[in-house]
Amino acid sequence: MRRVVQFSTGNVGRHSLAAIIGRPDLELVGVHAASDNKVGRDAAELCGLSEPTGVIATDDIDALIALQPDCVVYTALGETRPMEVIEEMAKLLAAGINVVGTSMVWLVTPRQADDWLRAPLEEACAAGNASLYVNGIDPGYSSDSAVFSALSLVTRARSVTVQEIFDYGNYDDYEYTGTAMGFGNSPDDPLPIAFQLGVITSVFGGLVRNIAAQLDVELDEVRERYEPWYTPERIECKMMTVEPGGLAAVRFAAEGVRSGEPVITVEHVNRLTSAAAPDWQVPPEGQLGVHKVIVEGEPRVEVNTLLSHPVLDVTEAGCLSTAARAVNAIDWVCRAPAGLIAADDIPPTEMIRGLMW
Ligand SMILES: NC(=O)c1ccc[n+]([C@@H]2O[C@H](COP(=O)([O-])OP(=O)(O)OC[C@H]3O[C@@H](n4cnc5c(N)ncnc54)[C@H](OP(=O)(O)O)[C@@H]3O)[C@@H](O)[C@H]2O)c1
Known part of the structure; x- marks a missing residue:
């Protein structure tokens, strides 16, 4: 059982949150919300599920780190505020928490990413012995x-x-x-x-x-x-x-x-x-x-x-599949050696484990 935090509940995040709640091999232990009107609400409510989870959304990253999750699913909007996101991701990684996500689309091909992006994240992965994987449907x-x-x-x-x-x-x-x-x-x-x-x-x-x-x-x-x-x-x-x-x-x-x-x-x-x-x-x-x-x-x-x-309409279905590309990698990423992970590092069959429960 992997202990997981969902970071943000926007177009993609609400689908990954529902997936984490639904999967028997994942345990939702925390939810991050940036918007004031989401903080303090039950995770279920933030992804349209009716049965409360008892997991309450917070904007306190340190409190989420203190939960010592195995993995954070990071889907907060990234490309318009890259330096802030690098800082947040690096903080999680350096604390020994693996990160899978969909934000910062340049990281879909980490070996091709520029140094300003790669270097601080690689450093954080090494410091925390953790891994980072970003994907989606396209790019991805x-x-x-x-x-x-x-x-x-x-x-x-x-x-x-x-x-x-x-x-x-x-x-x-x-x-x-x-x-x-x-x-x-x-x-x-x-x-x-x-x-x-x-x-x-x-x-x-x-x-x-x-x-x-x-x-x-x-x-x-x-x-x-x-x-x-x-x-x-x-x-x-x-x-x-x-x-x-x-x-x-x-x-x-x-x-x-x-x-x-x-x-x-x-x-x-x-x-x-x-x-x-x-x-x-x-x-x-x-x-x-x-x-x-x-x-x-x-x-x-x-x-x-x-x-x-x-x-769902086809755009939302695309967001759902984008969420799947991140959530489906959680178990493997938690077992991976420290560092930035590309899709081709992951054996394809590892991406379908646990899907049919
Ligand atoms: N590769 C692909 O196929 C693909 C497809 C879709 C999306 N993506 C990527 O996935 C990420 C999420 O996309 P999305 O459509 O889900 O985004 P979104 O709904 O626009 O935003 C996601 C969340 O980001 C948080 N957020 C937005 N602005 C913020 C700010 N200034 N400061 C802090 N938090 C902020 C909000 O969190 P709260 O909900 O907590 O307030 C929001 O709900 C993006 O980076 C996007 O590029 C990739």
Whole structure:
């Protein structure tokens, strides 16, 4: 039985919290909440379960450390406040507590991460003899698991493309995703944060370099591309309303180039409703989103990962799967040698242990 703390209960965290409460091989011992209106409430309430757990949310990290959990599931928003998150993660690790999580997407490929990020966390892991593992569905599963399954089916690969093609219309996250990607902006507005020079390669370039390293391919460069699509008509969706002339879809990629050709591509096509960018690639009929891997080779392989759920919409299902990528690794990460862990360090079968109780 692993003693676990859930850190934050947002889009992803409420799913990992419910998973921890549900699993018989995990014991929820604490919950962190940053928001005042969550502190003091029972964990069950924070993830929509009816039966109280008796575990009460706190904003006191030292009190959570004092519980001496085996592992913390860290899903607090990270990318907008990286230094604060490094400090929080390092504190937990140095105290001997393993951390799995979804925040700080650069850590999905820790061997490719920059020193400013890696060094303090590696130091903390060594000090506490603890491990840190960050993953998700994309970045994560598509580019560090599905891609390898697809590549294992060919005798020669000419190129590989990993794509997220997703309608974000139902994603109730204008504050972070919406503003970062510039949805609603006009062509005269400054480039939103996600598409300023170098940001695409900072977030997705590590995935490309990681696949190249696994394939033993030497790349000439990793470059980025970005294309906006402005709507001629008003678009209304859960995320926001986009007036005519506003940005309603984006297509962007990090491309690993060899001999002038992109051979390893990690691409996103994100739109607000199917009315946006109708000429761009769309998910399979009737679907709002797909995670896709295409290998051009002998033979051609296409893997389409489609999520669905009787209650949750596909965006929430993506958050649920993102939570699964972290929670499913808890037991292995608790047994791992100290340090930063990448998905390919974990034997795939270790990620499914305990799932079918
Ligand atoms: N790789 C993937 O596929 C993937 C997919 C989805 C998300 N992610 C990553 O997972 C993380 C969580 O995503 P999410 O959608 O769940 O985020 P979210 O709902 O926007 O935020 C998660 C929680 O972060 C805490 N938080 C937000 N701003 C804060 C601040 N300024 N100071 C302290 N705490 C703050 C809040 O905690 P309280 O609830 O305690 O108030 C919030 O509920 C992100 O870093 C995101 O990039 C990755």
